[in-house]
Amino acid sequence: MTQKKYRKKKMRSFWIRMILTLIVLVLMCGTGYYFVFRSPLFRVKAIQIEGVSRLEQDVVAALSEIKLGDQFYGSSLKQAAEKVESHPYIRDAILTRKGFSTINIVVREREEYAIIPYMGSYIYLDQERVVLNVTDGILDSNLCLVTGIKFISFQTGDTALVQNEESLETAYQILGAAREAEILEMISEINIDETGQVKVVTFNGIEALFGYMDNPAYSVLALKEALITLHTRNMNSVIIDMRYEGHITVQDRARQEDEDDKP
Structure with missing residues (x-):
């Protein structure tokens, strides 16, 4: 066998080994992906809620849009936190994974601080003047009523603008x-x-x-x-x-x- 033929055979053998190695790696990655993201072993089995006093835990869990049975690693916790924080009574939310099947949601609620009557409605504000609720009647008689305030605009979840x-x-x-x-x-x-x-x-x-x-x-x-x-x-x-x-x-x-x- 000439040296040229020997080199070709060796190069062909090298590429065969490379292709086989790539096939094995692809199979391993596919198996790993299925095991982590599709296997019934890695599904959400529990959602723990911490820090709530006014809101129901079921409400917070529903806001996250994470459900029992979802793929454990299939949801973006950042996006889920933003959805929870969209509620006017929630100041911030932190979501973490615990173990291989539990989602933990820790929230910090906003506290009602004052009620301002305006044009037949009652506007609930927190300490940062964020509008928490707008009702046609006073729901909490223990809060202080602030009268004489004139609004430019108000919307639940946003800071109130006043004249x-x-x-x-x-x-x-x-x-x-x-x-x-x-x-x-x-x-x-x-x-x-x-x-x-x-x-x-x-x-x-x-x-x-x-x-x-x-x-x-x-x-x-x-x-x-x-x-x-x-x-x-x-x-x-x-x-x-x-x-x-x-x-x-x-x-x-x-x-x-x-x-x-x-x-």
């Missing part, structure tokens, strides 16, 4: 100060009129007139002290005039209304 931004900012400062002072659950309404003057109403019927509130934190602490004093004296349905710094007056609501009705 009187300063008034809404003042209302949120009052809410934050009331939470810090641990009297938020006592306040039923914060009213800010067109001139920017503030009135706070408690659930037991006490009205506090603040006028222009330059320091909400200080004003709320002063209100807390006044409410404690009124409580110890068993005085409800009164009007507290706190419009003048260092001078607080308390008047019976019925008497004040009678005076207002006089010509």
Whole structure:
């Protein structure tokens, strides 16, 4: 056998081995793909939900569009997280795979913070002013009602746009100060009129007139002290005039209304 023929035979043998190796690799990859992505062993058998208190777990699972029996590695967890986060009450969601058959969904919910009535509807906002819900009636009587706010636009899941931004900012400062002072659950309404003057109403019927509130934190602490004093004296349905710094007056609501009705 000449050297030339020997080289051809050796080259042909090399290519045969290469082709056979590629065939084996393709078969192995195909088998591996089927085993991981098509085998009944790798299917979603459980969906765990963590972090929910307002929403039902079934609602969160449905939002992800991942179902029991789906291929375990066949779904994009990033896309599923974005679908869960599309709900206005969900701030963010993290999806992970556990083991070979469990999808874990951890969510952080948004908290209702204030209700703003507007044109016959009630708009629920969170602390970041994201619109969580719009209803025709008040669903949660424990939340504070903020009145006097005028909207430019609002849509569930988006930040509300208002005309009187300063008034809404003042209302949120009052809410934050009331939470810090641990009297938020006592306040039923914060009213800010067109001139920017503030009135706070408690659930037991006490009205506090603040006028222009330059320091909400200080004003709320002063209100807390006044409410404690009124409580110890068993005085409800009164009007507290706190419009003048260092001078607080308390008047019976019925008497004040009678005076207002006089010509």
